[in-house]
Amino acid sequence: MLKNDPLRNVLHIDLSDKNFRVEEREDLFERYIGGAGVAIQLLHEECPEGCDALGAENPIIFAVGPLTALFPLASKTVAMFKSPHTGNLGESHCGGRSAVAIRMAGYGAIVIKGKSDIPLYLAIHGNRIYFRDASSLWGTESSITAGRIIRENEPGAGIRTIMRIGRAGEKLVSYACVTTETYRHFGRLGLGAVFGSKKLKAVMISGKRSLPVSDSKEFKQTYDEIYQAAVASPVMKKYHDLGTAENVLPLNEFGGLPTRNLKEARFEGASKISGETFAEEYLGRRLACSHCPVGCIHIAALREPHEDEPYFYKTSMICYDYEPIYALCSMLGGSDPRGFLKLMGRIEVWGLDVMSTGVVLAWATEAQEKGIISDTETMGIKFGWGDYAGYMDALRLIIEQPNEFYKALARGVIHAASIYGGEDYALAFGGNEMPGYHTGPGAHIGVLIGARHSHLDNAGYSVDQKILIEEQISPEELAETLLAEERWRQTLSSLVICFFARGIYQPDTICKSLHIAGFDLTPEDLDRIGEEIHREKYRFKIREGFSLENLRLPGRIFETQSPVGKLDEDFIRRALEYVRQNISRTPPAST
Amino acid sequence: MRLAVVDTERCIGCQSCMFACARRQGEGGLSRACIGVRSVGGMERGFIVVVCRACDDPPCAKVCPTDALKPREGGGVRLDITKCIGCGNCRDACLLGCVFWDDEINKPMICIHCGYCAKFCPHGVLRLETRKEGDHA
Numbered sequence: 001m002l003k004n005d006p007l008r009n010v011l012h013i014d015l016s017d018k019n020f021r022v023e024e025r026e027d028l029f030e031r032y033i034g035g036a037g038v039a040i041q042l043l044h045e046e047c048p049e050g051c052d053a054l055g056a057e058n059p060i061i062f063a064v065g066p067l068t069a070l071f072p073l074a075s076k077t078v079a080m081f082k083s084p085h086t087g088n089l090g091e092s093h094c095g096g097r098s099a100v101a102i103r104m105a106g107y108g109a110i111v112i113k114g115k116s117d118i119p120l121y122l123a124i125h126g127n128r129i130y131f132r133d134a135s136s137l138w139g140t141e142s143s144i145t146a147g148r149i150i151r152e153n154e155p156g157a158g159i160r161t162i163m164r165i166g167r168a169g170e171k172l173v174s175y176a177c178v179t180t181e182t183y184r185h186f187g188r189l190g191l192g193a194v195f196g197s198k199k200l201k202a203v204m205i206s207g208k209r210s211l212p213v214s215d216s217k218e219f220k221q222t223y224d225e226i227y228q229a230a231v232a233s234p235v236m237k238k239y240h241d242l243g244t245a246e247n248v249l250p251l252n253e254f255g256g257l258p259t260r261n262l263k264e265a266r267f268e269g270a271s272k273i274s275g276e277t278f279a280e281e282y283l284g285r286r287l288a289c290s291h292c293p294v295g296c297i298h299i300a301a302l303r304e305p306h307e308d309e310p311y312f313y314k315t316s317m318i319c320y321d322y323e324p325i326y327a328l329c330s331m332l333g334g335s336d337p338r339g340f341l342k343l344m345g346r347i348e349v350w351g352l353d354v355m356s357t358g359v360v361l362a363w364a365t366e367a368q369e370k371g372i373i374s375d376t377e378t379m380g381i382k383f384g385w386g387d388y389a390g391y392m393d394a395l396r397l398i399i400e401q402p403n404e405f406y407k408a409l410a411r412g413v414i415h416a417a418s419i420y421g422g423e424d425y426a427l428a429f430g431g432n433e434m435p436g437y438h439t440g441p442g443a444h445i446g447v448l449i450g451a452r453h454s455h456l457d458n459a460g461y462s463v464d465q466k467i468l469i470e471e472q473i474s475p476e477e478l479a480e481t482l483l484a485e486e487r488w489r490q491t492l493s494s495l496v497i498c499f500f501a502r503g504i505y506q507p508d509t510i511c512k513s514l515h516i517a518g519f520d521l522t523p524e525d526l527d528r529i530g531e532e533i534h535r536e537k538y539r540f541k542i543r544e545g546f547s548l549e550n551l552r553l554p555g556r557i558f559e560t561q562s563p564v565g566k567l568d569e570d571f572i573r574r575a576l577e578y579v580r581q582n583i584s585r586t587p588p589a590s591t
Numbered sequence: 592m593r594l595a596v597v598d599t600e601r602c603i604g605c606q607s608c609m610f611a612c613a614r615r616q617g618e619g620g621l622s623r624a625c626i627g628v629r630s631v632g633g634m635e636r637g638f639i640v641v642v643c644r645a646c647d648d649p650p651c652a653k654v655c656p657t658d659a660l661k662p663r664e665g666g667g668v669r670l671d672i673t674k675c676i677g678c679g680n681c682r683d684a685c686l687l688g689c690v691f692w693d694d695e696i697n698k699p700m701i702c703i704h705c706g707y708c709a710k711f712c713p714h715g716v717l718r719l720e721t722r723k724e725g726d727h728a
Contacts, residue, residue: 070619072607100606104621148633158606158629159621182634210695211619220614227607231713287634288605293713295603299635317635517619 001026002212002518007034007066007108010042011129013122015198016056016114018131022107029108033519034065036091037494037533038109039080040540043089046111049543053084053190054172054197056115063109064099065496066517068291070211071223072230073501075099075289077186078493084197085174085190085356085412086431088544089537091452092191094163095289096184098205099496101161105207114198121164121202123154126209134201138170142349143179146201156206164202165192166351167399172196173410175356175433179348183287183297183319187353188454189432212518219516226504226513231293235503239296240286244322245275248330254465255563256439258326260333260385261362262427262556265438265563269335273325282337284317289498296500302341318345326436327358332365333385343388343395350399356412359433360398361391363413367422377405377420414552424555429453430546438557440464440564441475441572446482448551448572449579451537456499458486468564475575483534483582490537491530538583548580593645593666593704593722601714602638604628608708608717615707622693625702640716643667643689643702651681651690651701660701665722670701 001008008026013019028038039061046059060081067074077098083090102110105126112122116131119138123130132153137146143166150162161180168176169192176192177185186192195201213219230236238246251257252270259267271277284301288294299317306312318341328347329340347354365383367373375382379402381394397406408416413433417426427434429444430453437443439461446460447453455461463481467473473481489499495514497505505513507523514521521529538546558567606628613623626642645666652660652668659674660681677697682690691700706719 069610069621072610100621144633151633158627208621208624208694210613210622210693213617213619216617219617219619223614227711285635285637286603288603290604290606291610293605293607293711295605295713297603 001030001066002214004212005066005518006106006209007103009107010109010111011107011124013110013112013129014114015112015116015120015200018116020129022127025108029066032533033491033494033529034068034108035063035076035078035494035496036080036490036537037529039063039078039091040533040536042109042111043080043540044536046113047082051082053082053087053090054193056198057113058082058194058197060112060191060194060198061109062098062102063496064102065494066519067495067497067513068099068103070213070219070517071513072227072291072293073498073504074496075291076493076496076498077102078496079178079186079191081191081194082544083189084172084193086453088431088546089452089541090189090191090194091537092186092188093493093496094178094180094184094186095292095498096161096181097159097290098161098163098180098184100290101159101205101207103211104159104209105205106209112198112200112203116199119199119201121150121204122200124203124205125156126207137201138199139167142166143351144182144349147179147182150202150204154204154206156204159208160204160206162202162204164351165195165200166349168350168352169193169196171399171401171410173352173398174412175353177351177353179351182348183299184289185353188355189452190353192351213516214518215516222509222512222516226509227293229504230501233504236294236500239500240294242275242279243296243298243320245278245298245320245325247322248274248325249276251437251439252330254439255561256437256443256461256464257330258427258434258436258438259330261331261366261425262434262438262560263366265560267330267333267335270330272335273329273337273340275322278320278337282341292498294500300341302338302345304342316341316345318348320344323436324354324358327355331358331362331436332391334388335386336388339386339388343391346392346395350395352395355435356433357395359427360409360413360416361394363416363422363426364394364409366425367420370422372421373405377403379403379406427554427556430551437461437464438560438562440468440562441567441575442468442478442482444553444557444567445478445572445575448553448576449479449482449548450486451534451541457489458482464562464564475571476578479575479578479582483579487527487530487534489530490533491526494529494533548576548583551576592706592719594642594702594706594709595718595720596640596642596716597718598716599638599640602628602640602716603714604630604634604638605713607711607713608640611708611711615705622695623700625691625700626708627688627691641688643704644687645704645722650684650686654680654684656680665704667704668701669703670699672698675699
């Protein structure tokens, strides 16, 4: 690490006594690079075993990496915490301006502990840290309004991030998200509820500084190569043209698009909710995260009349991507783009994880259809496939939690099914609601063994589509492929490189750019570090009670045909057993 | 030659131009950037690009007490950083907010209209152009 690099600074903030300190942790960054690698170590240090995820002792950790604000596409912030949704490792990544702002404020990581007695927001302007009273923001209907008020009260336009929660976080919905810059999210695993439990409405961070490089000529050369690849490479094209929504039609054709709570895997309305349809009829603007020339963020413009007055309209700008379209369209049997955008808009306003929300609503729809819940539980709401008006009403009740049923829905699909039944069609893996892939065994095994139960951990859906569709491989081989990918992704997420840019940041490019940032690592070092981080995450998970032996598999995944045929439980169990043995063989890391 | 902001409606807010400006000066980060991109007031409404527009009669130069800032041929100013005392008059004089400030050295950061940033604009928001006679737009 270069002598003047502020990456080594870890800012510790205590909300209980409104205090802060900075620690120099060169040791952590030298060994684990940054991002996920540093965050899991800080989590081991700061999170007491078995702690209450909504208690003062649960830390919120943010970490960025050495390439952030030096090279493009290294602009993700890794958040780690104990998840109130699964009771285990919580890890979520977010772009926007967050990573660059943390780095420019002069930190490699931020640790927030304690619990405030009054609602607060934190304003971190470089080395000046302010605890601002957020009582007047608490309870506001819209997280977007809260963001705007903070924006108007704080300096740093253009070089700041404003991470905030909505009503869902305040009301401790276990899958509440944290939103930054209106359209990017720490979406999964309930960081929003952890904020809420600490009475932390928002964290705004800004700064502007120079970063040292080992050689300014090489810096420019290497930068140019990466930049050119990012803007010209065909591997990036899909992200800026149609965005991730491009996946809707191919996945549907492939027969892997979860539909109506995965009763089916093809959706007859797919063409109405495709990336092409959204681009042609609704796309209003494209945006980028800081220091990313790709700009994958797609914003739809929705023009709606005010019902009570003629010729009186409002236009809302609402973000869409593949996963929200899956979760709120096909999974809910809805093919009305306007209905989808309205529901998506409410989810943004209240600050929920859209994927979990969609799966929860899908389960409730099927549960009501099957008669295991009645109008009494739903308080008169009829959950009907594709009925967006009904879903909007239900969502408000999930936030307000007026009865036991909505309290249960606010804790996720596994919790709700444990009370009301319907477990076979409660589509969650490792406690986290499923992503939008029923592509084959790889997708589901990938999410089950993924350290954060995310489709981005090891991209099992990709193995299904690229390998399993062509040839039969053994469960052990499949598991090994997934493990290898996941270990590599630990390296990428310690560098906080966006996974969309994984094709550009090959090992030699990474080593070259790291050298400029003052880190001399070989491709072998990158592999070793990835492996070690993976092990360290599993060490945390096992400490908190995770086991690959008793993982629950929803029966539904075996009923609905996938593109590679009906799934075989024995095959999946064998893959899980292989991973279990592999994990238990690896030596415990010395810390 | 001067740097022109051709069309802010094409800006996606990636800020590659800001990083390019600092990198041209051999540094990472943003402290040295002489160009800024910020949202109009929420990203849903698009972006504003703030950069020196190469005034013919630059107000920033008029208020410099040490002659560190002098009008430049073709518009804008040149900064002689050795003469600058960091008083900040120039920053206050620019209505557009185009005099950026490097807090680390307490000196203004002044665009030299080199066009390096325009090379890193993925959507043609920025362009280096020769000013036509009589064109003050």
